[in-house]
Amino acid sequence: MNKFILLLIFSTLLFACKKEEGCTDPNAINYNCEAEQDDGSCEYLEPFVTTPHSITTPYGFPDMLHPTDNPLTEEGIALGKYLFNNPILSHSNGLACTSCHLQENSFSSPSNFSSNVNGVAVTRNAMALVNLGWANNLAWDGRDIGLESKILGTITNPFSMQGSSDSLQARAEKDAQFMTLFAAAFNNEDITIENAAKSLAQYIRTLVSANSKFDRYLKGEEQLSVSELGGYAIFNSEKGDCFHCHGTQQFANNQFHNNGLDPEPFTDLGLGAITGNTADNGKFRSTTLRNIEHTAPYMHDGRFATLEEVVEHYNSGGVWSSNIDPNMKKVGVGLQLTNQEKQDLVAYLMTLTDDEFITTN
Ligand code: HEC
Ligand code: HEC
Incomplete structure (x- = not known):
C-alpha cells in the first residue's frame, strides 16, 4: 500500500x-x-537513465555486497572496461591498468615487479584481479579496504600511475569515445578521477571466476582425476594444511599470515608497515588460488617461478620467525610429501583454472 x-x-x-x-x-x-x-x-531535458547490472551469485558463494553510492550499471562497467585498457588516466599517458594486470594472466603480471609510469620497478608483484567484489582487505598488506579507494590510490600514486583529474580532463576532450562513455555513465557530472575510479571498481566487480574444473566437480558436473583428488585430499586435510589459509570459495581467507618465507629482520614488513605493530611484521594477505596456474610468479615479490617451487616451499615447512603463523605447523620438519603427492597437489591447484575467465572478460 x-x-x-x-x-x-x-x-x-x-x-x-x-x-x-x-x-x-x-x-x-x-x-x-x-x-x-x-x-x-x-x-x-531527456531524463538521465542508466541500466542496472546484476551479478548472478555463483554456486556456493555469498551474495556480493555493493557500496550504496556506486551501484553496478551497464554504462559504468563499459566506461570502467575502457579505462582499464586505456592509458588516459596515467600521468604521461603511457600506462594502463592492463600494463600490469594482464587478462591472460588472470589480470596479474608475469614479471616480478612491473614498471610504474616513470619506468621504475614497483616493489611488489601485481596481483591477480579475481572475485574482488567478495574481498574486504585489498593489496598484499591490506592497506586498502574498498575497491574505489584502492583504485583511486593507484591512479594518483606517484609510484604507480601519477594521474590527476586535471590531466584526465585535458586528455578526455581529445577522446570522443571516452566522452560518450562518460556521459552515458555519469550524466553531466565532472570528469574526475573519483568517477573514473568508481567505474573501474564496477568493472572489477564483474571479474567473477566461478567456472573452474573444481567448481564443476563441486556441482557434480565433472569428475576429477585420481591425481587431482589426491591433491584435493592433501590440500584439505592436516597433511597439507592449505585449507586453513586458502579456504572458502575464494581459496583465500583474506587474512594476514606469515607463511615462513623469510627469517627476521624482514626486508618488506607487509602488514606491519601499515599497522606499526611489530607482531604484524612479515605478514601478508593470503590471496586467492583461483587461476593460480596463470598467475606466476608467486608471492608478494614473485620469488617462485612455478607451482612446483611453491609446493616445495610448503613441503620444506618454511622458515621460522617469531611471527610465523601457528598454521605453519610443520616448520622444522616439513610436510614430508612424496614426489607423487607433490605432483598431485600441483594437479589439484590446476583444477582451479577458469578458461572462460581469462578469455572472455
Ligand atoms: C605499475 C603496475 C600497476 C599498474 C599500472 C596498476 N596496478 Fe594494480 N596493482 C599493482 C601492484 C604491484 C599491486 C599490489 C600492491 C601492493 O600490495 O603493494 C596491485 C594491486 C591492485 C589491486 C588489489 C588487488 C587485491 O587482490 O587486493 C587492485 C584492485 C588493482 N591493483 C587495480 C588496478 C587498477 C584498476 C589499475 C588501473 C587504474 C591498476 N591496478 C594499475 C600494480 C599495478
Ligand atoms: C599460514 C597460512 C597459510 C598456509 C597454511 C598456506 N598458505 Fe599459501 N599463502 C599464504 C600467504 C599469506 C600467502 C602470500 C604470502 C606472500 O606473498 O608473502 C600465500 C601464498 C600462496 C601462493 C601464491 C599466491 C600468489 O598469488 O602468488 C600459493 C600458490 C599458495 N600460497 C599455496 C598454498 C598451498 C598449496 C598450501 C598448502 C601446502 C598453502 N598455500 C598453505 C598463507 C598460507
Whole structure:
C-alpha cells in the first residue's frame, strides 16, 4: 500500500508538466528554465537513465555486497572496461591498468615487479584481479579496504600511475569515445578521477571466476582425476594444511599470515608497515588460488617461478620467525610429501583454472 502511494506521488511529480505542453514551471522535473525557449517555455531535458547490472551469485558463494553510492550499471562497467585498457588516466599517458594486470594472466603480471609510469620497478608483484567484489582487505598488506579507494590510490600514486583529474580532463576532450562513455555513465557530472575510479571498481566487480574444473566437480558436473583428488585430499586435510589459509570459495581467507618465507629482520614488513605493530611484521594477505596456474610468479615479490617451487616451499615447512603463523605447523620438519603427492597437489591447484575467465572478460 505504501509503495503504491509513493509511486502515485512520484508519477504526479514526474508528469506535473508534459513534454509537449511547453512547460513554464521552473520546478518541474526534467525542465531547464534557465535556458528559455522562444515561446517562453522551459527547455526539456531527456531524463538521465542508466541500466542496472546484476551479478548472478555463483554456486556456493555469498551474495556480493555493493557500496550504496556506486551501484553496478551497464554504462559504468563499459566506461570502467575502457579505462582499464586505456592509458588516459596515467600521468604521461603511457600506462594502463592492463600494463600490469594482464587478462591472460588472470589480470596479474608475469614479471616480478612491473614498471610504474616513470619506468621504475614497483616493489611488489601485481596481483591477480579475481572475485574482488567478495574481498574486504585489498593489496598484499591490506592497506586498502574498498575497491574505489584502492583504485583511486593507484591512479594518483606517484609510484604507480601519477594521474590527476586535471590531466584526465585535458586528455578526455581529445577522446570522443571516452566522452560518450562518460556521459552515458555519469550524466553531466565532472570528469574526475573519483568517477573514473568508481567505474573501474564496477568493472572489477564483474571479474567473477566461478567456472573452474573444481567448481564443476563441486556441482557434480565433472569428475576429477585420481591425481587431482589426491591433491584435493592433501590440500584439505592436516597433511597439507592449505585449507586453513586458502579456504572458502575464494581459496583465500583474506587474512594476514606469515607463511615462513623469510627469517627476521624482514626486508618488506607487509602488514606491519601499515599497522606499526611489530607482531604484524612479515605478514601478508593470503590471496586467492583461483587461476593460480596463470598467475606466476608467486608471492608478494614473485620469488617462485612455478607451482612446483611453491609446493616445495610448503613441503620444506618454511622458515621460522617469531611471527610465523601457528598454521605453519610443520616448520622444522616439513610436510614430508612424496614426489607423487607433490605432483598431485600441483594437479589439484590446476583444477582451479577458469578458461572462460581469462578469455572472455
Ligand atoms: C605499475 C603496475 C600497476 C599498474 C599500472 C596498476 N596496478 Fe594494480 N596493482 C599493482 C601492484 C604491484 C599491486 C599490489 C600492491 C601492493 O600490495 O603493494 C596491485 C594491486 C591492485 C589491486 C588489489 C588487488 C587485491 O587482490 O587486493 C587492485 C584492485 C588493482 N591493483 C587495480 C588496478 C587498477 C584498476 C589499475 C588501473 C587504474 C591498476 N591496478 C594499475 C600494480 C599495478
Ligand atoms: C599460514 C597460512 C597459510 C598456509 C597454511 C598456506 N598458505 Fe599459501 N599463502 C599464504 C600467504 C599469506 C600467502 C602470500 C604470502 C606472500 O606473498 O608473502 C600465500 C601464498 C600462496 C601462493 C601464491 C599466491 C600468489 O598469488 O602468488 C600459493 C600458490 C599458495 N600460497 C599455496 C598454498 C598451498 C598449496 C598450501 C598448502 C601446502 C598453502 N598455500 C598453505 C598463507 C598460507
